[in-house]
Amino acid sequence: MGATVVGWSPLDELVCESVPVTADNHTALCVLGTGLIGGSLLRAAAAAGYTGWGYNRSAPGVAAAQKAGFDVSDDLAAVLGRAAETDALIVVAVPMPAVNPMLDAIAQYAPQCPLTDVVSVKSPVAAAVRRYGLQERYVGGHPMAGTAESGWQATDPGLFRGAAWAVGVDPGTDPHAWTRVARLALDCASVVVPVTASEHDRAVARISHLPHVLAEALAVAGARGGDLALGLAAGSFRDGTRVAATAPDLVRAICEPNSDALLAVLDETLAALTEAREALSAHTSLDELTTAGHAARQRYESARRWEITDIEPGAPGWLEKLQDAGRTGGVITRLDTGSERN
Amino acid sequence: MGATVVGWSPLDELVCESVPVTADNHTALCVLGTGLIGGSLLRAAAAAGYTGWGYNRSAPGVAAAQKAGFDVSDDLAAVLGRAAETDALIVVAVPMPAVNPMLDAIAQYAPQCPLTDVVSVKSPVAAAVRRYGLQERYVGGHPMAGTAESGWQATDPGLFRGAAWAVGVDPGTDPHAWTRVARLALDCASVVVPVTASEHDRAVARISHLPHVLAEALAVAGARGGDLALGLAAGSFRDGTRVAATAPDLVRAICEPNSDALLAVLDETLAALTEAREALSAHTSLDELTTAGHAARQRYESARRWEITDIEPGAPGWLEKLQDAGRTGGVITRLDTGSERN
Structure with a gap:
């Protein structure tokens, strides 16, 4: 793991070096909740070449997303069934009070899928994930981006550009699922900040x-x-x-x-x-x-981000190294293709 | 005094209806302290047709202003002597801790001039003004504008555009001096908020x-x-x-x-x-x-400013009317020429 100073300040937009993925079986993305963050994520991922679809509870929210050409429905079972069939990365993008019903449905319809979230806290989500027995392929996430507005009409595919995207590195994290989540953040032009749930x-x-x-x-x-x-x-x-x-x-x-x-x-x-x-x-x-x-x-x-390089998810000590690097301002701006093994 | 709603919100820039004054004996302006606020004021007033000059304590500050073509010197006695000769409006534009020496010099060299200030508090300045016996022609002022920067290099003639400029309406205010101060604020494209020192x-x-x-x-x-x-x-x-x-x-x-x-x-x-x-x-x-x-x-x-009209400085009850209007969001955006009697 090397250290190269990148960027100039927390206010600068780092140019993400990750080349958007091409269409392959790693690009299936299922977003639960298509409000400001989830909807923007669906749009950013689509622009980066992902095959994305989503669930939204409200009929007006579904209609707005559909009108914009996105495959969003209010049939949670069908949305998750498709995720299970395609080994999609599932993103829980609802506020904390609405997380449990999502996890309940995931446990029922798509328990084997890699799973992340974009909720503003991490320990409570991780605890809920454990209650539903989904911890094995779960990696917490939190893009530090947003506006005071909400709903599909506020979505913006450029919302995550240059943002810090916290990605969980708690003990026991599955390296394959972790790579999927980090790759998604990079493909949305964010930089990855590795951090444990409680430190986050x-x-x-x-x-x-x-x-x-x-x-x-x-x-x-x-x-x-x-x-x-x-x-x-x-x-x-x-x-x-x-x-x-x-x-x-x-x-x-x-x-x-x-x-x-x-x-x-x-x-x-x-x-x-x-x-x-x-x-x-x-x-x-x-x-x-x-x-x-x-x-x-x-x-x-005057804070400077520095680039964490030579990451090999799954190698001995990888989580501890990432934890240490994140604590001192390290970010990931690219993943070598060789590191993706899922 | 009529009430017309003007502007749309506190964030809007109100277009000031005051036509910049032409060169006459009301446009002599003496600014003490040519940092961010005083220097910007000198530049804004010059652009509006005033004959302005100033004092600055620091040699680099004087040099910077002179290089930009402004008549600024570190000879306080001479600067104030010119003010006394021309019945200039004197503006104290130094931070509160530096106010006393300015007032001391004004009392010595130009005690009859109309006097205002752009200091961020009003009661302490008014108390100091009374200590130096200058209260008769003093009207407090405070343009609500600024940046985190300071010094001549940060000055901007557009700094006051659309800003609220508090102008004092305490009991005993001289209407002639008041008109000079309000006119200056309007000529700098601000709106005038009438307010007593303690309420400010x-x-x-x-x-x-x-x-x-x-x-x-x-x-x-x-x-x-x-x-x-x-x-x-x-x-x-x-x-x-x-x-x-x-x-x-x-x-x-x-x-x-x-x-x-x-x-x-x-x-x-x-x-x-x-x-x-x-x-x-x-x-x-x-x-x-x-x-x-x-x-x-x-x-x-959603706060809306409304326009105070039909001001006649010096008419019975004018100060109380302006106090009441200011308390409920009223601002002055123009002065009729007839109201200037100084």
């Missing part, structure tokens, strides 16, 4: 779930200032509250399943804010907070 | 200073997740921490002079976050916070 959940509590909570609180504080305050609001308020425009149910579905990790970082942040409050009250000083915050933002802006 | 300071604590504090705390929480968390960070973290890129000294200069109002809204926010933390811990629910936050952001997005 603690990380996203910091950089995704806490931002949502703070944005909601900031929006509330601003609106309590009435028309005058909202009329004076400029960039800092607009950007700081942007994700509060997300539907409340969706924010809850993202944050609540990760409550343990979120509570930990929320307590840490309450402590930091309380300390800043005391310093402001006692010494009229925000020195400590502003110095630390500025240094932290600088670290974020 | 409470409002900006909510929509400008609290966003800075939360952005700093969020950046710190993210960076504590290390390279893995920063590598997974996407839009919500990027936008939520954007203003933490501002130099710590500048954030302190903005927030610390408004510590009373900031402490009040920070306590309010700590209480809301603590309540959300308890609900998440006890019931795994963020229902209340997300519902309130989403409604607040919707209110912000």
